[in-house]
Amino acid sequence: MSEPAPEFPPPPYTVQEISTTQARKDLAELVNQAVYGHVHTILTRDGRRLARIIPEEDAWFYTPQWQEKLARAKDDITEGRTKTFGSMDEMFADLETEG
Numbered sequence: 001m002s003e004p005a006p007e008f009p010p011p012p013y014t015v016q017e018i019s020t021t022q023a024r025k026d027l028a029e030l031v032n033q034a035v036y037g038h039v040h041t042i043l044t045r046d047g048r049r050l051a052r053i054i055p056e057e058d059a060w061f062y063t064p065q066w067q068e069k070l071a072r073a074k075d076d077i078t079e080g081r082t083k084t085f086g087s088m089d090e091m092f093a094d095l096e097t098e099g
Contacts, residue, residue, distance in 0.1 A: 013058070017042045020050065 020043050023030060033039035034055045041053040052062070060066055076082065085091040 013038050013040055015040045015042065017044050017049070019043070020045045023053075 014037070016039060018026070018030070018041055023041070023043050030039075030041050030053050034041065034053050038055055038058070040055075040058070042049050043051045043053070054062070083091075083094065085094065
């Protein structure tokens with residue numbers, strides 16, 4: 001029923017998969033897990049992922065705007081468009097020059 005948390009969102013979130021049939025039986029518990037336990041539940045039917053139950057505070061992650069930014073960041077990493085800094089101060093100074 002549970003799988004390791006994906007790369008995003010970062011831990012301490014737990015991600016679990018459950019069939020829609022089981023979700024109908026356990027809906028109240030699944031909502032409580034999302035709200036109070038920060039559990040993301042992926043609803044499946046015949047092995048296909050259909051929907052998610054997530055805490056409202058995590059909904060931003062699944063917005064088209066954020067998914068676009070995430071895709072661009074992954075492309076940048078793949079293409080080697082990254083920088084390494086010796087300290088946080090250096091990183092923030094670099095961000096200020098790009099701003």
